[in-house]
Amino acid sequence: MRFLILAAFLISSTLAIKVPATSYFTYHHGGSIPSQNAAIGPQFSQPVNYYGSFLDSSLKVPTQMCPPTPPPCTKSRYRSLDGSCNNLYNPSWGVANSRYGRLLTPRYGDGVSSPTASVTGHELPNARLISLTVFGESDVPDRGLTIANMQWGQIVTHDMSLTAGGTQSRKHTTRCCTDDGKLIQSGLHSTCFPIIVPKNDPAHSQTGTECMNFVRTLTDRDNFCPDKTQKSYAEQLSVVTAYMDLSHVYGNSEEQNRPIRSFVSGRLLVDNKQGFEYPPQHPNASTTCDLQTPQETCYLGGDMRINQNPGLTIMQIILLREHNRIADNLQALNQHWDDETIFQEARRINIAQFQHVNYYEWLPIMLGHENMLKNELIYQTSHGDYVNDYNPNIDPSVLNSHATAAFRYFHTQIEGQLDFVAEERTISNTIRLSDWFNRPVVVESGDNFDFLSRGMTTQPQETTDINNDVEVKHFLFRRGRPFGLDLKAFDIQRNRDHGLASYNDFREFCGVGRAHGWQDFIDFISPANVDKLKALYESHEDVELTVGGALERHVDGALAGPTFLCILTEQFYRTRVADRFFYERGDSNTAFTSEQLNEIRKTSMARLFCDNGNNIQQMQPAAFRRVSPNNQITSCSNIPYVDLSLWRDHSVPAFKSDYTIYNAPLLVKN
Numbered sequence: 001m002r003f004l005i006l007a008a009f010l011i012s013s014t015l016a017i018k019v020p021a022t023s024y025f026t027y028h029h030g031g032s033i034p035s036q037n038a039a040i041g042p043q044f045s046q047p048v049n050y051y052g053s054f055l056d057s058s059l060k061v062p063t064q065m066c067p068p069t070p071p072p073c074t075k076s077r078y079r080s081l082d083g084s085c086n087n088l089y090n091p092s093w094g095v096a097n098s099r100y101g102r103l104l105t106p107r108y109g110d111g112v113s114s115p116t117a118s119v120t121g122h123e124l125p126n127a128r129l130i131s132l133t134v135f136g137e138s139d140v141p142d143r144g145l146t147i148a149n150m151q152w153g154q155i156v157t158h159d160m161s162l163t164a165g166g167t168q169s170r171k172h173t174t175r176c177c178t179d180d181g182k183l184i185q186s187g188l189h190s191t192c193f194p195i196i197v198p199k200n201d202p203a204h205s206q207t208g209t210e211c212m213n214f215v216r217t218l219t220d221r222d223n224f225c226p227d228k229t230q231k232s233y234a235e236q237l238s239v240v241t242a243y244m245d246l247s248h249v250y251g252n253s254e255e256q257n258r259p260i261r262s263f264v265s266g267r268l269l270v271d272n273k274q275g276f277e278y279p280p281q282h283p284n285a286s287t288t289c290d291l292q293t294p295q296e297t298c299y300l301g302g303d304m305r306i307n308q309n310p311g312l313t314i315m316q317i318i319l320l321r322e323h324n325r326i327a328d329n330l331q332a333l334n335q336h337w338d339d340e341t342i343f344q345e346a347r348r349i350n351i352a353q354f355q356h357v358n359y360y361e362w363l364p365i366m367l368g369h370e371n372m373l374k375n376e377l378i379y380q381t382s383h384g385d386y387v388n389d390y391n392p393n394i395d396p397s398v399l400n401s402h403a404t405a406a407f408r409y410f411h412t413q414i415e416g417q418l419d420f421v422a423e424e425r426t427i428s429n430t431i432r433l434s435d436w437f438n439r440p441v442v443v444e445s446g447d448n449f450d451f452l453s454r455g456m457t458t459q460p461q462e463t464t465d466i467n468n469d470v471e472v473k474h475f476l477f478r479r480g481r482p483f484g485l486d487l488k489a490f491d492i493q494r495n496r497d498h499g500l501a502s503y504n505d506f507r508e509f510c511g512v513g514r515a516h517g518w519q520d521f522i523d524f525i526s527p528a529n530v531d532k533l534k535a536l537y538e539s540h541e542d543v544e545l546t547v548g549g550a551l552e553r554h555v556d557g558a559l560a561g562p563t564f565l566c567i568l569t570e571q572f573y574r575t576r577v578a579d580r581f582f583y584e585r586g587d588s589n590t591a592f593t594s595e596q597l598n599e600i601r602k603t604s605m606a607r608l609f610c611d612n613g614n615n616i617q618q619m620q621p622a623a624f625r626r627v628s629p630n631n632q633i634t635s636c637s638n639i640p641y642v643d644l645s646l647w648r649d650h651s652v653p654a655f656k657s658d659y660t661i662y663n664a665p666l667l668v669k670n
């Protein structure tokens with residue numbers, strides 16, 4: 001609330017500093033539900049090749065990293081896999097393999113692409129040193145939220161962005177450090193930006209590790225793409241669609257989607273093990289997972305990070321099983337539908353449910369319910385009301401400041417010890433996260449899937465604060481070695497790699513107020529933490545967004561301070577209004593019926609666990625929140641469910657089976 005008042009009176013100063021974000025101003029006013037018939041922008045009737053205008057066929061494109069040229073956009077009931085043609089005016093907006101968005105001009109060291117330097121021209125303080133001296137590692141369990149809350153955040157992240165050229169889990173093929181942690185002295189690859197370990201490092205000095213392998217993100221300069229929007233400075237690329245479209249479940253292209261589809265009854269491909277469905281085995285398991293035996297499981301999914309940690313893998317499997325559960329129901333209801341129709345309809349429902357859980361159950365915890373209402377990220381609707389807030393002028397690209405700084409703040413919520421919890425909620429075992437990075441075998445042996453799922457919904461996440469769990473601060477991806485990488489140091493180094501504008505720049509942008517000296521930071525950062533920053537940085541202008549934003553006192557009702565909250569709110573506003581297929585819309589070409597929308601709104605995280613566990617019988621209704629007198633464990637049969645019978649297609653007699661994807665079924669109201 002404090003932030004909203006603050007933001008409201010700062011609209012004028014925001015205008016004064018030439019805010020580039022078109023949607024930013026909507027951030028400051030609430031409003032009623034846009035009318036069902038409100039059309040924003042012109043209507044499309046004829047297919048147009050929107051790409052043609054800026055394609056130069058004489059240019060040689062050296063790499064597969066450039067966005068594919070989509071065919072002319074046609075009106076389709078379904079999203080494309082790569083995000084193209086979501087925006088019919090700008091069909092390449094939000095596609096896989098395109099640039100992150102920027103709110104502010106970057107601060108590269110050389111103004112073009114080199115990592116950020118101090119305003120004095122010197123190097124910035126060592127990233128691992130900042131991690132060690134400014135950020136803590138205390139274990140502070142959250143009073144109200146479960147690990148599922150943290151884990152879902154990673155799932156939302158993986159749907160929306162993935163830096164190009166990285167792996168975010170398995171060992172990188174580009175080596176900047178030797179395997180025993182020494183800096184490679186000569187012939188260092190141009191993308192190397194290793195993190196040097198301080199001499200007295202509490203962990204790494206024990207093993208003589210001097211260097212953490214860090215590879216820079218690929219940019220539009222590394223991958224010259226044939227469009228004329230290239231700026232005078234580098235823009236990093238993201239290899240997944242920016243839309244909230246379950247691209248990590250379905251893949252980001254036909255090539256990624258084909259190997260994970262069964263092409264039977266609309267289902268995704270699964271391996272059946274002891275009667276339960278798991279993703280198919282990765283064809284190159286040994287290059288993807290950290291296997292201890294060649295037979296070990298390693299999954300193939302829509303996203304290369306599927307195997308990164310057990311909680312993430314479980315969430316991915318839940319969303320995969322949910323697709324197949326919906327597909328089976330649709331097939332039973334509509335025996336005349338072909339594989340493609342069932343696949344697309346199940347995908348559409350799965351995405352809608354996902355968006356609903358994100359906007360109405362999960363994001364309010366993170367961004368604050370009031371904040372979301374006021375800024376039109378959510379609406380108070382009744383029954384099957386549509387919300388027609390699509391705005392084709394808004395670019396859906398994931399903001400660099402969001403993916404590289406603000407959203408990563410929630411790494412603080414990671415819990416490093418995972419409990420196995422029985423149906424009666426007793427703990428039977430606990431595992432170390434760092435023993436199971438890139439080793440998904442743990443989720444499918446015995447009853448582990450359910451025990452870990454119940455663990456996620458029973459065990460508290462770590463409090464959202466300045467602490468990072470030791471499992472990701474000293475042991476990340478350690479692959480059996482005594483120590484590993486430091487996620488916080490990586491986040492700081494990545495901020496420099498991407499040349500994000502400074503914390504102070506973003507304070508000004510967000511209306512928090514530009515600091516003119518160290519003392520001006522104490523409005524939102526404790527004096528003790530300002531002193532720590534002062535001891536490390538040469539100037540208050542040097543403090544990075546990732547660092548300053550993470551030290552801010554939280555806005556009431558939200559889990560972030562005002563600067564991060566501003567960026568997160570802006571991002572999720574864009575993600576919603578820039579998506580022509582957003583599930584609450586009433587557009588006649590893409591909409592659910594009002595009754596179907598009303599059903600989608602019954603989706604919950606608890607229901608997803610109940611429906612897609614191996615044999616989960618009970619759950620608390622609010623699974624992101626800890627069990628409490630107001631949120632008691634109950635039988636799954638008491639948790640509301642989406643009635644899929646509303647998807648029975650009455651438009652053709654049951655014996656006809658001549659449906660095709662583009663001759664989409666007309667779903668009528670009962």
Ligand code: HEM
Pocket residue numbers: 150151152153154157161162163166168169238308309402403404407408410411413414472487490491494
């Ligand atoms: C056990 C849990 C998690 C692990 C092990 C993990 C690990 C990582 C790693 C290794 C990276 C890449 C670092 C780099 O090279 O720059 C990363 C990126 C990221 N993480 Fe996490 N993370 C976890 C949970 C989360 C959560 C809960 C959130 C947010 C709610 C989150 C948000 C992000 C974001 C936004 C990125 C950047 C994505 C991109 O654009 O490529 N992560 N994480």
